[in-house]
Amino acid sequence: MNQKILVNQIIPFSNVDGEGNRCSIFVQGCQLNCLYCHNSETIQTCRNCGICIEHCPSHALSFQSNLVIYEESQCSHCDTCIMVCPYQSTPKAKAYTQDDLMARIEIYRPYIRGVTLSGGEPTLYADFLTGLAQKIKKLGLTVYIDSNGFFDFEATSPLINIVDGFLLDIKAVDNIEHLCGIKSQLHLKNLEKLLGINKVIEVRTVLLNKHMDQMNTLNQVVDRLEGYPQVPYRLIRAHVTGLKKVQEAYIGEAIMTEEEFVAYGDYLNQKGFHNFKLQR
Known part of the structure; x- marks a missing residue:
């Protein structure tokens, strides 16, 4: 296939993008514009x-x-x-064909358990990545999608069916338009659908003050994870390190204290939900 997509970067070895040592491919382009995005240069082309x-x-x-x-x-x-x-x-950002990317993956193959397709938002390139995922799977490697959840489930179903699972970011439930520049609850609907077909590796939410209703978001996610004890929920404390100056100025005062952050873990424990991780 001669079709190409723009790739922001390729990290040969990562242990934070899913289970085991993984090659992470970050595509260029995203339909969101999150206030705290640490990869904001991947949003626009x-x-x-x-x-x-x-x-x-x-x-x-x-x-x-x-x-x-x-x-x-x-x-x-x-x-x-x-x-x-x-x-x-x-x-x-560089343009890659499937064969270009496979050549890179082949180099790392002996040292990785799989490939994580991230970004940006990889589901924007669902057709291209479906073919790429098929080739990766033939190498005996797993394929994960790191997604914001805002995609057409039916149109993306060929990609969903071939990959091993999703690392799903649930940004917020309330005030999502202010936080990420989109007015939709599609991410929650897709979370439910992916859970129903056992395609969720992990759910994640970045927590910060002022710009979101943290408690409602946690409750909405945990209620959906009930009955899926194998799926962990990762709570991430927002921080300003690595942000652009304009972002830092906007959300700097919304960063939680350690005590505030830990309190959300305590809340989940009290709620009876224990399969969560706190990431500073």
Whole structure:
């Protein structure tokens, strides 16, 4: 297949993107715009405006045929290009075919248990990733999807059927439009459907003050996880490390104290739900 998708980065070995040592592939593009996103440069695609070129200290960027061209061998990975981009994007995303990605995965194959397709939002490229997942599975590797849950279940069903499971981010229940720029409860409906076919590896929620109703979100998720004791719920304390300055200024005062964060774990224990993890 000659079809290509934009990939922000490939992490050869990760132990935080699912079970075991995994290769994580981060696609470019997401339909959300979460206030606390630590991969905000994966949301938009490069507009080829060229503003980043003059700011690149290592001269790794240039204009060719009205396109911003990135030369990785010259890059110092200072991320100045991302910091000055008015669209908070990156010129460093690369176009890959399925065969290109498989060539990379083959290199890491002896050292990994599987591949996690992340982003960005991988379900935006469901057709492409369905074919890729089929090829990965033939290597004896597992395939996970790290998703925000906002996808058309029926249209995505070929991908859902071939992968081993989803790492599902439930951002919030109330005020989701303010927090992530989308007005929908589709993520909760898809959580229910994925649970029903045993395709949920883990559910996760980032907790912060002011911008969400934490208690209602926890209750809605835990109520849906009842009857699925094998599925853990990971609570993540939002932090400002790695955020863009504009994000830090907006949510800095909403970061929880350690005591506030731990209290939500205590609440789940009191509720009788014990299969959760607290991530600082």
